[in-house]
Amino acid sequence: MNKFFGIFILSLLFFSCSSDLDFDQANDLELKPVVVANLASFDIPANQFVIGGVEQPFVGDVMNFKVFNDPDFTNNLSRTDLYFEFDNTINRAFNINLYFLDANDAILYNIPIAIPAYTGSPNVVTKTEVFENAQLDILKQTQKIAFVIALMPGIPLTDSSLGSLKMRSSATIYFAAQ
Amino acid sequence: MRKFHLILILLVSLSCFSQNKQILYNFTSVPQSMLTNPGADVKYNWFVGFPLLSGIAANVGSSGFSVYDLFADNGVDFNTKLRNVVFSTSRNDKVSMNEQLEIFSGGFKLGDWQTNSYISFGMYQELDVLTYMPKDYAILLLDGNKDYLGKVFDMSDLNARGELLSVFHLGFHKKVSEKLILGARGKIYSSVFNVSSTKNSGYFYTIQGTNSVYDQVISANGLVNTSGFTNYIDNYSGNAKSDIMKKTFFGGNLGLGLDLGLTYYPKENLQFTASLIDIGFISHTKEIESYRWKGNYNYVGLTPDFILGNSNDILDEFNDAIPLDTLHTKYTTWRPLKFNSSIQYSFGDGRSSDCNCTGDKENKYTNSVGAQLFAMSTPRTPLMALTAFYRRQIFDSLEMKATYTVDSFSDKNIGLGLSTTLGKVNFYLLADNLLEFKDVSKANSLSFQLGLNIIFPNKNTPD
Numbered sequence: 001m002n003k004f005f006g007i008f009i010l011s012l013l014f015f016s017c018s019s020d021l022d023f024d025q026a027n028d029l030e031l032k033p034v035v036v037a038n039l040a041s042f043d044i045p046a047n048q049f050v051i052g053g054v055e056q057p058f059v060g061d062v063m064n065f066k067v068f069n070d071p072d073f074t075n076n077l078s079r080t081d082l083y084f085e086f087d088n089t090i091n092r093a094f095n096i097n098l099y100f101l102d103a104n105d106a107i108l109y110n111i112p113i114a115i116p117a118y119t120g121s122p123n124v125v126t127k128t129e130v131f132e133n134a135q136l137d138i139l140k141q142t143q144k145i146a147f148v149i150a151l152m153p154g155i156p157l158t159d160s161s162l163g164s165l166k167m168r169s170s171a172t173i174y175f176a177a178q
Numbered sequence: 179m180r181k182f183h184l185i186l187i188l189l190v191s192l193s194c195f196s197q198n199k200q201i202l203y204n205f206t207s208v209p210q211s212m213l214t215n216p217g218a219d220v221k222y223n224w225f226v227g228f229p230l231l232s233g234i235a236a237n238v239g240s241s242g243f244s245v246y247d248l249f250a251d252n253g254v255d256f257n258t259k260l261r262n263v264v265f266s267t268s269r270n271d272k273v274s275m276n277e278q279l280e281i282f283s284g285g286f287k288l289g290d291w292q293t294n295s296y297i298s299f300g301m302y303q304e305l306d307v308l309t310y311m312p313k314d315y316a317i318l319l320l321d322g323n324k325d326y327l328g329k330v331f332d333m334s335d336l337n338a339r340g341e342l343l344s345v346f347h348l349g350f351h352k353k354v355s356e357k358l359i360l361g362a363r364g365k366i367y368s369s370v371f372n373v374s375s376t377k378n379s380g381y382f383y384t385i386q387g388t389n390s391v392y393d394q395v396i397s398a399n400g401l402v403n404t405s406g407f408t409n410y411i412d413n414y415s416g417n418a419k420s421d422i423m424k425k426t427f428f429g430g431n432l433g434l435g436l437d438l439g440l441t442y443y444p445k446e447n448l449q450f451t452a453s454l455i456d457i458g459f460i461s462h463t464k465e466i467e468s469y470r471w472k473g474n475y476n477y478v479g480l481t482p483d484f485i486l487g488n489s490n491d492i493l494d495e496f497n498d499a500i501p502l503d504t505l506h507t508k509y510t511t512w513r514p515l516k517f518n519s520s521i522q523y524s525f526g527d528g529r530s531s532d533c534n535c536t537g538d539k540e541n542k543y544t545n546s547v548g549a550q551l552f553a554m555s556t557p558r559t560p561l562m563a564l565t566a567f568y569r570r571q572i573f574d575s576l577e578m579k580a581t582y583t584v585d586s587f588s589d590k591n592i593g594l595g596l597s598t599t600l601g602k603v604n605f606y607l608l609a610d611n612l613l614e615f616k617d618v619s620k621a622n623s624l625s626f627q628l629g630l631n632i633i634f635p636n637k638n639t640p641d
Contacts, residue, residue: 038479
């Protein structure tokens with residue numbers, strides 16, 4: 001009767017096979033997610049450029065932007081595209097500058113964008129900035145972003161001026177982790 | 179990157195399975211069958227398990243993919259295989275692992291030969307892991323959200339639990355009438371470590387926006403409870419081995435449990451059994467560390483304020499909206515509750531010529547056929563399994579049970595168990611998914627149990 005038992009155990013051992021496996025393949029793992037996210041947006045009505053009845057030559061704001069400082073985040077970064085889309089319905093042209101600042105407020109990078117005046121037809125300006133390789137270091141050092149909007153010469157704006165200057169922007173972030 | 183590897187290894191190794199012990203259940207020539215039904219019709223004068231060898235059981239399963247799917251040495255790029263696995267599984271696919279090792283066990287009959295009351299006791303260590311496929315998290319990790327605008331990522335896809343515990347148990351069963359055997363088993367659990375994150379909810383989506391490029395919303399309500407780990411995280415100076423030993427022997431987080439079971443014979447050759455195993459909880463009070471994140475965040479990006487300069491800081495915004503808290507509050511986990519039931523019809527005269535069964539054997543029948551039902555509670559829908567079985571007394575000293583089981587892991591699970599009693603030494607070996615043994619790497623689940631006992635048989639006559 002022990003034969004039955006023996007046969008059972010032996011058959012388990014002999015008939016059990018396994019295809020060739022290679023667990024070292026796990027080292028080949030590469031993760032390349034691509035993440036899209038909002039970067040910034042604003043919508044400035046024409047009359048906001050007028051303070052106390054006087055048109056301001058430029059407006060601006062400086063904002064903390066430390067997302068790319070986090071080493072966990074940036075160590076696996078391979079590329080970042082920043083996309084900007086402006087829609088100007090004000091009858092004035094603008095020069096917009098985006099400054100990337102480091103911890104000491106020194107300018108690391110500048111994105112200049114010229115926006116033509118609105119003349120009744122659609123007036124959308126887009127721009128995409130690609131950061132790859134060494135340029136990624138600019139993002140990694142960036143602690144603040146400054147938006148500076150300068151009005152180009154033209155008919156002065158008043159409290160009743162129509163239109164607005166809109167911006168939408170997003171980031172497309174390419175990771176490569178191994 | 180090591181984090182990713184850890185997650186991956188966890189995913190693969192946690193390919194766990196249910197704790198269905200369909201071959202052992204009601205296989206009454208093996209004393210360990212009492213652990214699946216404290217009211218099993220097991221008779222002995224006394225028995226003792228060989229320490230550490232009386233009950234070794236392991237059970238792994240993965241309903242969505244096999245080891246072969248990921249690690250086949252077939253020239254296909256690993257990343258391709260990983261993608262195939264992620265995209266061919268669903269969030270309800272699970273990986274489970276259960277391992278039990280009996281440290282000691284024994285039992286004896288109470289009173290003299292006329293009584294029919296039995297005590298059984300023992301201690302075993304159990305490792306229990308169940309994790310569901312975190313599908314939406316895996317998609318985010320592999321692809322990000324760029325190509326998934328409009329998809330709602332489900333945060334409840336993170337659903338996993340794992341525990342190492344030891345169980346001390348004491349059971350009693352009694353033949354209360356010619357037809358009915360009732361049994362109960364009390365248990366004390368000592369949890370060495372526990373991780374559980376089974377009640378997460380929330381979502382994350384990105385769609386095209388109007389004022390901003392995207393509408394991005396994250397709503398999260400997550401909680402990971404851990405116990406038994408904190409001492410090892412910071413500046414641990416103790417001896418992990420002796421710590422674990424201490425926790426195994428009642429030094430861990432303690433809990434209580436109860437098993438209930440019965441065997442009923444409506445007719446001599448017709449048997450019905452049922453049991454509830456692990457009606458119990460563990461109260462985690464020591465070495466607790468829990469992580470909770472909860473909140474809603476509608477992410478619009480930077481919104482410069484050109485008038486007042488009150489612009490936002492997106493990192494602060496996020497941390498305020500969905501704070502991550504570390505907690506040290508007690509929590510309770512429920513043991514996975516298992517329900518077993520069987521119906522069995524016996525036939526063939528065990529004392530006829532094709533069996534040399536001798537007088538002291540009580541089995542009147544050589545053959546039995548029947549069906550079993552198994553159910554186990556999980557964080558989502560219960561696991562269910564249906565088994566058809568055939569039992570045969572081949573020789574006086576050899577009993578066989580063959581099973582065919584249908585469950586969510588497999589619809590052609592054939593199992594075979596043998597129990598032999600030579601003299602007073604009982605050895606049993608049970609294995610299921612035998613069809614998968616032709617290539618174990620492609621198996622979705624495998625389990626085996628084996629053990630060695632010394633049994634002094636029941637005596638129904640005075641010496």
